[in-house]
Amino acid sequence: MISITVEERKIPFSDTEVELEGKKCHIHTFQEIFYSDLSNLPTVIIVIAPTGAGKTFAFTLPIIYARNNNYFPPRGLVIAPTNALVEDMSNSFKGVAKTEKITGSTLQKHGIERPKELLNKVKSAEIIVTNPDIVNFVIHGGYHIEESGKRRHILNFQDWTEFFGKIDYVVFDEYHLYDVEQIANILVWLLTSCKFFDIKWFFVSATPEPALFKFLDNQGIDYKIIQQDLTDLGRVIQGKQRIHFIGASQYYSLYKWMSEDGEIRDDIKEKISEAIKNGKKIFLLFDSLREAKIAENKIRNLFRDAKVGANTGLETGQKGFDFNPVDYDIIITTSKAEVGVNYPVQLAYIDSGRYLRNFLQRIGRIGRGGEESEIYCVTPVAVVERIKKLVKDKNITYYEFVEVLNNSFEDIKLKEERIHIFMGALLWSIYNALKYPERRRV
Numbered sequence: 001m002i003s004i005t006v007e008e009r010k011i012p013f014s015d016t017e018v019e020l021e022g023k024k025c026h027i028h029t030f031q032e033i034f035y036s037d038l039s040n041l042p043t044v045i046i047v048i049a050p051t052g053a054g055k056t057f058a059f060t061l062p063i064i065y066a067r068n069n070n071y072f073p074p075r076g077l078v079i080a081p082t083n084a085l086v087e088d089m090s091n092s093f094k095g096v097a098k099t100e101k102i103t104g105s106t107l108q109k110h111g112i113e114r115p116k117e118l119l120n121k122v123k124s125a126e127i128i129v130t131n132p133d134i135v136n137f138v139i140h141g142g143y144h145i146e147e148s149g150k151r152r153h154i155l156n157f158q159d160w161t162e163f164f165g166k167i168d169y170v171v172f173d174e175y176h177l178y179d180v181e182q183i184a185n186i187l188v189w190l191l192t193s194c195k196f197f198d199i200k201w202f203f204v205s206a207t208p209e210p211a212l213f214k215f216l217d218n219q220g221i222d223y224k225i226i227q228q229d230l231t232d233l234g235r236v237i238q239g240k241q242r243i244h245f246i247g248a249s250q251y252y253s254l255y256k257w258m259s260e261d262g263e264i265r266d267d268i269k270e271k272i273s274e275a276i277k278n279g280k281k282i283f284l285l286f287d288s289l290r291e292a293k294i295a296e297n298k299i300r301n302l303f304r305d306a307k308v309g310a311n312t313g314l315e316t317g318q319k320g321f322d323f324n325p326v327d328y329d330i331i332i333t334t335s336k337a338e339v340g341v342n343y344p345v346q347l348a349y350i351d352s353g354r355y356l357r358n359f360l361q362r363i364g365r366i367g368r369g370g371e372e373s374e375i376y377c378v379t380p381v382a383v384v385e386r387i388k389k390l391v392k393d394k395n396i397t398y399y400e401f402v403e404v405l406n407n408s409f410e411d412i413k414l415k416e417e418r419i420h421i422f423m424g425a426l427l428w429s430i431y432n433a434l435k436y437p438e439r440r441r442v
Contacts, residue, residue: 002388005395006241008370011053012234018061019068020096027061028054028235030228034061038074038169038200044190044216044223047204050398051364052237053228055204056089059171060096063126073097074168076127081174083131084336089173090129100125102134122166132178136185138163164193169200175209184425187215194221206364207357230398236370238398241363244374245352247381254284254351254378255291264298271347272330276306280346282330285362287351289313289334296332306330311337337365346371352379356409360402383408 013026018035027035030049035058049055059078066073080086083103090101100121109117118138122128172178172186190201203212208225216223246257258268272282284299286292292312300308309328313336325331325343335353337343338361348366352359359377367373386408396404 001244001246002384002391003242003244003394004387004391004401006243006401007395007397008236008240008372009050009052009230009238009398010232010234010236011050011228012231018064020064027058028228030226031058031061033224033226034058034202035065036062037065037069037071038062039198041200042222042224043194043199044201044203044221046208046212046223046225047202047228048208048225049204049206049228050230050237051206051361052368055173056092057096058204059089059173059202060093060127062169063097073126075122075125075166076169076171077167078127078129078171078173079132079135080129081132081178082336085173086129086131093127093129097126098124100128102128102130104133119162119166122163128167132182132185135163135189139185139189161196164189164197164199167197167199169202171202171204173204175203175205175212183209183212184421190221191219207360237368238364239367239370240372241367242372242374243363244376245379245384245387246376247384248378249381252378253288253291254286254349255288255295257378258295258349264295264302268349269302272303275347276303276329281325281328281344283343283345283348283350283366284330284332285337285348285350286332286334287353292332292334299330299332303330308332338362344368344371346373348373348375350375350377352377352383352409354410356405359405359409 011028011030014029014032016027016032016035017024018027028049030047031054033041033045033047047055047058059076062076063073065071078089080089086101086103090099093099102118102121107114107117107121118134170189175183175186178186193199194201213223213225248257258264260266275282284292284295286295289312292310293314296308296310296312306329307327308330309323309325310332311323311325312332312334315323325345331343331345335358338353338358343365345366350362353362359379363375363377366375387404390404390407
């Protein structure tokens with residue numbers, strides 16, 4: 001095991017003031033690109049900012065800028081990789097802009113009424129939050145019917161041209177979570193729509209994807225990279241973290257490390273009990289859903305007086321489920337926690353995840369209120385050994401820490417040479433969907 005202390009993270013404020021609901025506030029430097037006239041921006045803007053920097057709020061800034069400068073507000077489309085994140089962001093936006101959440105469950109109508117409902121939702125909103133599936137369905141000509149053996153557009157709905165024609169800017173949040181096929185889908189949307197519309201495309205993440213830069217260069221697409229730096233002054237976005245890396249074999253896991261003879265180890269029970277007595281909150285993140293549910297049952301039995309909350313993904317469909325981390329003393333979750341939700345906890349036990357970006361997202365969700373936290377992380381033994389060789393000082397800054405991790409963890413390598421193959425497959429799929437609508441259920 002090796003223990004490292006990562007200093008708290010701060011990001012600076014800019015000189016730009018934003019008026020919101022009669023109050024003025026300074027925004028962060030990376031947010032300035034959003035608080036501007038969209039017509040002056042390049043086609044693609046890549047935003048790199050650490051978790052907790054205020055990316056979600058930034059997505060509404062083009063609308064706020066237009067209002068404050070007496071422009072007609074632009075309409076934004078925010079695409080999130082999970083419905084849980086769609087839900088979180090739509091709730092955040094409601095107090096700032098007219099918001100519509102569009103998912104398969106929020107579209108209630110069917111047949112010829114469904115595209116009309118979709119467009120009405122788009123037209124009624126200043127900002128729309130959705131998932132990639134909805135946009136894919138539009139791209140594939142999903143809103144067509146057959147009449148007398150011939151395909152026709154429903155209610156004159158010209159599919160993606162009608163849809164994208166009502167959008168001024170698109171945000172892909174947490175785009176690092178997309179695989180090659182999904183990135184190919186996104187780039188098809190970008191390349192086709194930019195020929196007809198002056199849409200601005202924002203790619204936003206804490207972990208940039210170099211393969212995207214290479215593709216944009218090869219296609220001759222104008223883009224700009226905005227990166228938020230950390231400083232010694234400014235707003236604290238994450239408190240100091242004491243991280244213990246516990247070396248584990250390939251088939252080892254957090255649950256197995258925590259357990260002895262099928263029960264939670266005594267030293268861990270004592271650590272959690274002491275934390276609860278001191279008013280601290282505890283966070284457990286498992287790679288395995290099965291192990292998360294087993295641990296949940298044991299934790300509930302051990303700490304009957306504590307409020308235990310589970311957000312593993314299984315609970316999402318339950319009636320009345322509304323997970324708020326601040327309501328619980330102990331939180332049990334899975335990789336679902338890598339995006340969207342912030343956890344104001346001081347003691348955490350986590351599986352590291354398979355790749356570097358998994359680990360960074362997981363620790364990035366902890367201590368977001370500026371509080372100090374202690375993290376026990378079960379990590380592949382080879383990674384721990386590499387960290388031991390690279391770390392000279394056990395107290396380091398965040399970017400020094402990230403540099404160590406870059407040279408210790410594996411990460412997903414997006415194979416850019418395969419992007420074109422998937423783009424071709426997608427275009428073939430779209431062509432056949434439009435040519436043979438009888439193969440598609442409407």
